[in-house]
Amino acid sequence: MNITHQKPPADDALPAIFRMRAVTKEYQVGDNVIRALRGIDLDLFAGELVVFLGASGSGKSTLLNILGGLDSATSGSVRYQELELCGADDATLTEYRRQHVGFVFQFYNLIPSLTARENVAIVTEIATDPMAPDDALALVDLGARADHFPGQLSGGEQQRVAIARAIAKQPAVLLCDEPTGALDSRTGIKVLKALEHANRALGTTTAVITHNEAIAAMADRVVRLSDGRISDISHNPGRADPETLHW
């Protein structure tokens, strides 16, 4: 079953900044065609925090990659405001990522030869309206560790540096792929708090991908995927404080 229309979020005033229509994605793997997305229609609204839930292979990472301009849809339309991402060339996608998107990954993907501050600076140096790297680190409560190299930080700290790096350019959207996937639950909650704080403080639209049901409670909206389709969209009456989550 396709869900073609979503109700806008509780706060009706928010405009949609992403509009996805009939998005499909197919991969050729050997002789087989894998259909990762089989027709997605979805809007994302400014400032909301959306959690995408789904099992491994449900298509959630593919969706995030397409939203982030790392991958292109096979058919359909993906609009970020006025920009059509579907079929855009590499240079356009690079500019798009550079100006508008912040990424957080499961394995942090920090540059080992740069300190925490420099890992943030590497993004702010190429952004048009960034915040100061130290402010971004303060936002994730890592001001004191700014001069440490990734090798000297714990997993949770590394992930918070990654969040600071992602938000420092003040992106329109923050895309997080299993941000707590490599962390224990106590550390994971610290990371989620940092995400929550950034979302509230900066009003950045935030999409979090996870297979961890417990995280869904902190979202405005929860989108469930299975087998390349959206199977359900639900609204949380209120966002739960990450501190109250456990798994």
Place this chain on the structure above:
Amino acid sequence: MRALNRKLFRDLWGLRAQAVAIALVIAGGVATWVISLSTIESLENSQRMFYQNYRFADVFASLERAPLVTVDRIREIPGVRAAEGRVRASATLTLQGFDEPVEALLTSIPEADDAMLNRLFLEAGRLPRAGDDSAVVVSESFAEAHRLNVGDGIDAIVRGQSSRLVISGIGLSPEFVYQIRPGSLFPDHKRYATIWMRQRPLAQAAGMEGAFNDIVLQLERNADAAAVVEALDGILERWGGTGAVLRDDQTSHSYLREEMEQLRAMARIVPLIFLGVAAFLLNIVIHRMVRMQRDQIAILKAFGYPNRTIATHFTGLVMLIVLLGIVPGLALGGWMGHGLANIYREFFRFPELFFRVGPPVIASAVLATAGAALAGTWRALWSAFRAAPAEAMRPEQPTGFRRSLVERVPLFRGLDQPTRMIVRSLERQPIKALLAVIGIALAVAILVTGRFQQDTIGFMLDVQFGFAAREDMTVTFIEPTGRDALHEIRALPGVIEAEPFRAVAVKLVHGHRSHRSAVQAYGRDATLHRALDRSLEPIEMPDSGLLLTDWLADQLAVEVGQSVTVEFLEGRRPRLEVPVDGVVREFVGASAYMGLDAVNRLLRESDSISGVYLTADPSERDRLLGELERRPRIATTSLLENAVAGFNRTMGENIRIFSLVNTLLAGVVAFGVIYNTARLALSERARELASLRVLGFRRGEVAWVLLGELALLTAAAIPLGLWLGYGFCSLIGRAMASEFYRIPTVIHADSYAFATVVVLAAMLVSMLAIGRRLYRLDLVEVLKTRE
């Protein structure tokens, strides 16, 4: 095929580009190894066989003239096994269809049979029949240069008397493996001939009936050579002996010895550079591979593969790459070795010069290469052997970085982050960076060294023929002659300028050091043929003192202001103390110089000269040559310019081929080092670079992080390489310095530029190859996995 072997071949396939780059460097090492060792071996064998079978003499002496009975006295010197007196004479030859004079050295062979010593190897024909006065054997190189065959005739002028000679044989002598006109820079087979004829007709032509003017000795096995030389000199002194020499100072032999010394030096150094670079490249590639495959090694071991098998597996990979280099290296070495042997055949004449790549050479090349490869990789192989299964399964510790030293310099504090990544990555592995710089620098140095020969020979020719010796021809008299001969020559048609010279054989003694040489004497106002000082400015002949070539001054350990004892070996043979007034710089030969008047005063000869340098009107040249030939007191006339052109023709092609091969090999080294360094950096950093792309870095910006490092390494390597290249050239020059020539370290700016451009090109090619991979970097894939 066993699964592990499949893995081996697939791993190799995955490494193919790097493996090929390394194999090419190995091939260069194996090729140079094979070429130099095989060439040395074939030269040594040919030399030994020729010397033994054709009884190369041990002692050589020339004199003015002694009665034949003297030979019997010489045979009685203790330690002498055989002695043979000979007649030698210079001649000028004229050949049909060749309009320049050809200088020839005629040597007698006994009336019947072959010589006892320095016997002739006959390539074609036979020895002159006894009684056949016109029959001669000519040297093979000369016959080849003029396409002469048995039965052809040559006109020879000895002491002004023309006679028709007929070639009965074409041959070689161990005495003339290397045939060069005394004082020449290069052999000139077209204009210098060695000819043998029977004793009686030659003695007749040279005015030596019942006498000899040259003698060669063979010594007993345990003879005291120095004592024999002393005794011989004692006997010959009254007959105008100019001092006997041992084999080591015999011209042909010492050229050959010098050549083999150079080859041995090349065999030691050049393959070492290639194999060292190959070992370094293998080190970085295999080290990386073992690190990347930690988990695979762990699983194999967990399933029960013994350590030994795992270590053998990776060793097998190293050996496969080595094999990939050895096979083409042997082929290339064999092919180039034949080319080199052909060049040697042009210069060194043996009955046979078989170039063969023998099993010992192949075995040593294989062992040296395998040894170098293992030396470069043993640490990585050892770590694969040692890796404990459980430990290897755990992910590797994240690499520790720290602020780089450079950043403490205020100037560098403002670096942007990508540049900071470059600097820190270089500083984290300084040894690797240093070795890469050295590898690239060696390639630059090889390129500079490859151009050195051309540059310096060009310079030597320019100085010698453009500045020091500006005459068109040299006329040499049979014996010192009065100055009237100069006036006579000046009056000949076409002569523009003529200047006299006097050359006297001398022995120079200073303290316990002595050296046999010649005093060249010119007029004080000489402008055609001049000696040059250290800064290559013409230096005036002193009134009474002596000028020494810098090399000779070093040999005698004498300085300007001190005196040397000059023993003249001609005329009334005075022995005098003469002050050294100055030092002469000269690249060819090692002479002493004096004023013409001073020499005549010391010899108490009024105004005699040995010959004349002259410039001539080209349109009158042939007439002039005819006139000169007709004069009996003229021994030889030689033309200068044509000899130089001839050399350029014969050597030019060879130099071009060798410098092309040299450029290719050096390019391979540069490419191998740069490409492998880049490829390694890419694989170490793929994840980092993909992360940057995800963060919105453009392709060009990401490329800078990777390629900036390469550019930095190359930029550091080029000046170092140019400096090393200069150093190599000056070492080569110093190693090759001999009595015959000294090689100045002259490298033109365009040679430096050439080396730089080739290495930059190798860098660009590597960058393009890496850039392609960078372009295809899979952004999504790299984010999924933990390194």
